[in-house]
Amino acid sequence: MSFDSDTSNPYLRSAAELRVLFARDAVERDKAGGRPLEQLGLLKQSGLLNLVIPKAHGGEGQPWSTALRIVREFAKVDGSLGHLFGYHAAAQQSAYIAASGAQAAALHEASARGNWFWANNGNFRTRSLSGRRDGTHWILNGHKPFTSGSHIADRISITWLDEATGDTIAGSIPSDREGWTSLNDWDAIGQCQTGSGTCTYENVRVEASEVYDRGDEAPDAAFRTLTPFLQQGVLLNVFIGSAQGALLAARDYTVEKSRPWVHSGVERHIDDPWVKRVYGDLYTRTVAATLLADRALEVLDGAWARGTALTARERGEAAIPLAAANALAGNVALEVTSKIFEVTGARSTDNALGLDRFWRNVRTHTLHNPEEYKTRNVGHWFLTGEPPVPSILQ
Template sequence: MSLNPQALPTNPLQTVRELTPWFAETAVERDAKGGTPKAERDALRDSGLLALVIPRQHGGLGASWYDTFEVVREVARVDSSLAHVFGFHHLMLATVRLFSSPEQWQPWFEQTARNHWFWGNALNPLDTRTVLRKFEGWYEFSGKKSFCSGASDSQMLIASAIDESAGGKLLIAAIPSGRTGISLHDDWDNIGQRQTDSGSATFERVRVEHAEMLLNPGPLSTPFASLRPLIAQLHFANLFLGIAEGAFDEARQYTLKESRPWFRSNASSSQEDPYILKHYGEFWVGLESVRLLIERAAHRLDDAWRKEHDLGAEERAQLALAVGTAKVAATRHGLDICNRLFEVTGARATHASLRFDRYWRNLRTQTLHDPVDYRIQELGDWALNAKRPTPSFYS
């Protein structure tokens, strides 16, 4: 399935809602298979949605982060792996916008919009196995990198390396995915998020030009540049909410159409059973609270994004607290719903062909990459000691 690749969508939400039923048709089968969702990624290319956050003057849609995450969440309801790499694509674009000069990011944006480039990730600050060497006017990356989500079938990569000559300083570059020396390995075989291609990459003496290095202003160098990790965290919060909403919708349909009341219940149908109604009421409260927290954080992010270099440290800190709160809530309520959906669907809902377990597997897999306990500790330090979060690649 593809849309007209010559025209950008005038209503991104309507466009993605035309695609998601088609994504849903094969989501269960593809979850079992793993690998790269090539046809689905191509559909996103043809739809024009890869240009969502690119400003109109550079050929894109000029969407806000609020609207962009709403589109990502629509995908996550039916296919969280595809939503993961789709959201990461926009995160990579934000990375070049925040860390590089206009002379760099503007041409990259224009080429992305014109050529439907998909951006992948090879930036893992905790994986320091890739190192760089400096030469006159260029650099060389060598080593391995793990958790390279969306790198397969991408045109551009955001890659990081350690400068050992500068005390282990992290440096970041934007480079073509097909450059000589880059090997993307098909070795992602986890219980969840099975089509994110989050396996490893090897860099063998990869030449990186000086103009491809994101040095000015560089990573996390200003309050504005420090928005990058908050965009990442809010992306995950929306991903988690989308998964939970998908689980809720599928459980609801099953309860209405297939479930039977327990033999000791006085209810004539499952939808009248008081315990099932209790569960659904609790699910609803959880989803609504997460939605409101995410909306608040997204609006604050858009305000901060518009201020650019006028953004102050205090405003950035308040945004970090809003994003962290939303992510904790999305994690807790999401895992609760994805686990307890079987309590409102019954034993028959565990049939392997339904794969209702994929919601929990996908959410559980992704939430482990940023332990929620440390996020709560950060929020607690603010609540008790009024200590602002310190900008890092995870906060």
């Protein structure tokens, strides 16, 4: 496995071409933060924003495995763009999970026509946004944190609490809706262009047609609990892409620029047995994590393809390979993105190279997705046969 792109797939070939363009200023953009508007324009031109919309509704009808391999491809050079693309697809497909079939079809058709970029304001863990009914529509007030993509979005996927009942309501609105504001205040050490900060709501009106409604279907029906699978799939492939990209960048630096350690007894750094062993170990671990991630993508494709026929048992069986892959990938990515500095040398810490961005991006993501709980879920299943109970995180 060389971590080369699959150019036999036209969508992955397009993503690889974009990756080359994104790499040109990835270090500078990481330092600047803010809005990657030029890169968004390139994404829109590529047609990839409609990748997972069904063909019947104007999209490309591609499986999640293709979309998440694109996340991986972008993350080889820019974790923020991988994150943004993945969360766009997940927010876009929230309509398919939470809305009626007619609502989802109409939204997807409009999204494909308008080439919309979607953002997520649907963090279920926060209770900071509430709404009240006003006739046939809703009025929302409050805020949402961790709103990835909101700073460049056309459409916003949202959830809020019903002031009267405490129930969680879902829907989507255009980003130019009066009273809605993206503060673009994300200031973390990593994922610096994701816009994952705060959005505020001041008397934001949500029309009845914008509220998702699946009628009498049980809110805990198995298919309706797949949102965490999509989010985990994005994080998983940011980890894998970051590990691969960091390892490739470090290898190139080692081959072209690293100087042998004074006590190594070799003339070329790559001839140092220590350097060979470290690269061999990091490569092996990255390959193992990649293969497990690929298996998780197959499982996700299968669960998604079942649609509303998905059973609770099938959902539970799918959760285990996703959790296992996520736990391993996060740990491997942390190790790779940190340990490369041991074999690239002191000069590789130059800010102009930006090799630290890989670690900062992975470290930021793993804190939102603790490996400990994924591993416990896998262990509990292995010992008892009981899969994780569906929740906002698993």
